[in-house]
Amino acid sequence: MSKRRDLEQPCLLNQSLHFDQTTYPTYTEVVVLNRDRLYRKGDVLTVKVVAIDKKRRPKPYGGDFFHTRLVSCDRSLQASSAGHVTDHCNGTYTVQFPLYWVGNVSIKIQLVHPSEAVKILQSVRQVPNKRDFHCTFVELTTKAYDTRQCFSSNNPSLPPHRRCDFSKWEANGTWICQKPEKLPCSAIAKCRWKKSDLSRVRDLVSQEEMKLFQKPYLEMELKVNPKEPIRFLEAELPTPEHLPACTGNARESGASLGHWSGKVWKSAVCNVRVFTKEDIQQCLANKTVYMQGDSTIRQWSERLKNVVPLYYDNNSPVFRVANNNQWNISVRYRFHHFPVQGSDWIDFDDSRYTVDELDATQGGPNTVVVLSLWAHFTAEPLDMIRSRLYAVGGAIHRLMRRSPDTQVFVRTGTTREHVKGKLEFYLLASDWLAYEITEVIREVFRADPDVVVLDTWDMSVCQPGKDNVHPDQTMVDNQLNRLFSHICPK
Known part of the structure; x- marks a missing residue:
């Protein structure tokens, strides 16, 4: 996963898109720090990632999104764990892998999205009502019905007298539909997402931006230097085998380790x-x-x-x-x-x-x-x-x-x-x-x-x-x- 300092993405906020500086997986460097030290179960392995663009220049800003894993080379163990990424906002990242088992391991780091693609996702996400929802309105006695578009966020272009507002402020929930011409709002019956119409979503991205959601920029494994597996030994002091019961205190709540x-x-x-x-x-x-x-x-x-x-x-x-x-x-x-x-x-x-x-x-x-x-x-x-x-x-x-x-x-x-x-x-x-x-x-x-x-x-x-x-x-x-x-x- 990619760990950031806060949810507003400080590494991206003031950055305009620089396609010539896009992280290029082939050249991006992944180096194991302290590669030659003796590691034992219970230690933490640290890896440094340096984002490099297609012209082999280090990137000056962060925001790339990774999936990071540690995988046992011994297939009989079938062991794996996730790494934790710190984005230093300057094109470098530190990945920490807690060491939970003994034996040879391989490091797997996948660049899911470069920061330029993340910037696009961030921008597209903020566009409200880009999915096409519809609801049907039915009059049970006459069987008259009408289908109208509905919105999951407020739609300022729809005047109050032309809307059926099913929102609930106590739940911070918004659901607004176009009002049928001849049926009351209370006649609402069924709703769904019109999956077939995705043109509105695709139109939010330019042809140039689309390239960032294709190879070689999308979901690419990075080369780890050196390639040889790393071996971990048993801890000098035995690690406790019995963990405390899951009581739900603050230490456990949210813990994914x-x-x-x-x-x-x-x-x-x-x-x-x-x-x-x-x-x-x-x-x-x-x-x-x-x-x-x-x-x-x-x-x-x-x-x-x-x-x-x-x-x-x-x-x-x-x-x-x-x-x-x-x-x-x-x-x-x-x-x-x-x-x-x-x-x-x-x-x-x-x-x-x-x-x-x-x-x-x-x-x-x-x-x-x-x-x-x-x-x-x-x-x-x-x-x-x-x-x-x-x-x-x-x-x-x-x-x-x-x-x-x-x-x-x-x-x-x-x-x-x-x-x-x-x-x-x-x-x-x-x-x-x-x-x-x-x-x-x-x-x-x-x-x-x-x-x-x-x-x-x-x-x-x-x-x-x-x-x-x-x-x-x-x-x-x-x-x-x-x-x-x-x-x-x-």
Whole structure:
């Protein structure tokens, strides 16, 4: 991941685009510092990256976005971890890799986007209403209907008398539609994203700028000097094998440190256990788990349905209730309110703001709330998700005042696939956009005593499987292990 000093990108703010200074992966230098020292498990390996342009000149400014990994050369270990990048804003970067295992390792550093592409993504993100949403309005008695364009941000060009405003200031949520000519606003029925029309997004980027979202500037592995693997020995003093229980204190909330060992994520912060089916049943017995947000949290609920197992009381695509009567377990999933980037029509009446759901939750010692709000907001101005999260935080605090024993978790974003390298997928859902939201989630909730942040970014950067917004079962099971380790730490 790429670590910056704050979310406003100081390395980019005053920089105009200099295409002749774009970071060129072939020439960019990656050097292991103190290469010849004897490293042991528990040490930190430091790597320096010097961004070089196509004319072999060092870049004078920062802002490049990387994925950095440490990978075991011993295939039987199947070990990997993420590095942590410090941008020095002068074209140089320091990557630190905590050393979690013994043996030979290889360093993998991928330039996801040069700073010039990041600058474009930053500019495009700030353009409101670039996705094409529509809602249908239906009069049930006459069957008359109309379809109108809708907006996830305020649209000053739409006068008040020509708009249906479904916004809710308590949730910091905006949803405004063009008013039908002959139907009332209350006739709103279904909404969806018109996926086929992406010309508005592509038109935000010039032909020259498009080149930055193609090879050799896009998602390129950098050459590490020297190429030979580095060997790590056992620590001179044995490292403690028993980590503290996952209690959810400030030290643990948001902590992403750890590594993959085979198909198991091992936290470096607290004791994340591997839960069997029986363990999960006992952990969740007599509990109600509210999962609210996007389809990445729906994937968690679907996995629980098969493992516990749970049986659906309904089959709504945006609101599902599943129960296990033997263990008295209930899992309730609901999608967040618009904007929703999906091509299926969604009943408007089924959509509720997360704030409303939290305010309607009684809570208590047997209530668990898990929120995932990121994937559908990557295309929106960053202030939208920030303001929504602040409203959600207020609702969480009201819930905790009612029922202080309620457990509340907020998960961060993850890496994802980018379909056939199409430009519009990067402009709407680049990993850089998702990482910025992850940073906002950390900013809003990391020090909040009422919330545990389940930081899933690092474990996705170095995951054994492929990047996907809906990752494989190994990733989902380990994400759930982290959740259960906090719900049932002993």
